[in-house]
Amino acid sequence: MSRQRAAVAAELAREDAFRSAQDIHASLRTGGHRIGLTTVYRALQGLVESAEIDVLRTDDGEATYRACSAGHHHHLVCRRCGVTVEVAGRAVESWAERVAQAHNFVDVEHTVEVFGTCRTCASGD
Amino acid sequence: MSRQRAAVAAELAREDAFRSAQDIHASLRTGGHRIGLTTVYRALQGLVESAEIDVLRTDDGEATYRACSAGHHHHLVCRRCGVTVEVAGRAVESWAERVAQAHNFVDVEHTVEVFGTCRTCASGD
DNA sequence: ATGGGAATGAAAACGGTTGTCGTTTGCGTG
DNA sequence: CACGCAAACGACAACCGTTTTCATTCCCAT
Numbered sequence: 001m002s003r004q005r006a007a008v009a010a011e012l013a014r015e016d017a018f019r020s021a022q023d024i025h026a027s028l029r030t031g032g033h034r035i036g037l038t039t040v041y042r043a044l045q046g047l048v049e050s051a052e053i054d055v056l057r058t059d060d061g062e063a064t065y066r067a068c069s070a071g072h073h074h075h076l077v078c079r080r081c082g083v084t085v086e087v088a089g090r091a092v093e094s095w096a097e098r099v100a101q102a103h104n105f106v107d108v109e110h111t112v113e114v115f116g117t118c119r120t121c122a123s124g125d
Numbered sequence: 126m127s128r129q130r131a132a133v134a135a136e137l138a139r140e141d142a143f144r145s146a147q148d149i150h151a152s153l154r155t156g157g158h159r160i161g162l163t164t165v166y167r168a169l170q171g172l173v174e175s176a177e178i179d180v181l182r183t184d185d186g187e188a189t190y191r192a193c194s195a196g197h198h199h200h201l202v203c204r205r206c207g208v209t210v211e212v213a214g215r216a217v218e219s220w221a222e223r224v225a226q227a228h229n230f231v232d233v234e235h236t237v238e239v240f241g242t243c244r245t246c247a248s249g250d
Numbered sequence: 251a252t253g254g255g256a257a258t259g260a261a262a263a264c265g266g267t268t269g270t271c272g273t274t275t276g277c278g279t280g
Numbered sequence: 281c282a283c284g285c286a287a288a289c290g291a292c293a294a295c296c297g298t299t300t301t302c303a304t305t306c307c308c309a310t
Contacts, residue, residue, distance in 0.1 A: 251310105253310085266296095
């Protein structure tokens with residue numbers, strides 16, 4: 001792994017939240033790193049492909065990234081501060097499977113995201 | 126509702142699938158309608174706001190739209206032809222609620238999409 | 251008919267993302 | 281310690297879906 005890609009991964013590891021490419025780029029720059037936006041995008045692409053991070057599209061189409069543990073899981077995301085918790089959902093997995101079968105769909109995948117306002121953001125209102 | 130907006134709604138009603146704004150625009154034009162892309166976007170915005178249609182972001186950030194029945198529901202989407210089935214998921218609703226509560230998140234929403242290949246597309250392989 | 255506000259759409263602006271291409275870096279080899 | 285080569289880098293331009301602008305057209309109550 002190149003130094004730049006490591007820097008991107010490290011920056012993502014600093015915080016359990018979904019962050020945009022541009023945000024990450026700005027943070028790295030502010031932190032003294034000399035890195036181009038293009039490189040950040042490339043690093044993120046690579047990290048996504050190697051399943052080291054997860055991507056999530058915001059409502060306005062911007063891609064956001066988060067360092068994630070391996071394996072299938074979902075996210076509980078604070079719509080205010082972006083902080084996330086990884087959650088498992090055996091119930092959801094089997095539900096999706098059942099629904100797909102009932103309609104003769106094969107090769108099934110699913111995306112599940114739960115949005116809310118975290119304790120901290122809610123109290124600091 | 127203006128004539129153009131009605132045309133967009135009608136075009137969406139023709140097919141139970143998520144379709145992009147540009148796709149809808151092209152179909153309308155091909156069908157003899159004289160309508161601008163801007164107007165299609167505006168009509169879609171309006172229909173989304175009045176909850177007459179659902180929006181879904183594709184993996185590459187493009188917005189797609191579908192005529193939908195009112196009320197909370199999810200979709201089973203064919204990744205090949207885009208056809209969708211509306212599905213309910215009481216199990217998912219309560220699961221999301223439980224997960225959020227467990228982590229002290231409030232004001233909870235969730236998105237669930239199930240992707241697969243529909244019978245027709247799978248057999249016509 | 252007529253005045254005015256809403257709707258329309260061509261074209262330009264926008265913003266995130268990706269492609270281009272010349273330069274730099276890292277590293278194994280002679 | 282050069283040398284050379286391939287991969288990585290990054291400034292910049294191109295892309296593309298979407299939104300804004302603004303001049304024109306349409307609709308309708310008066």
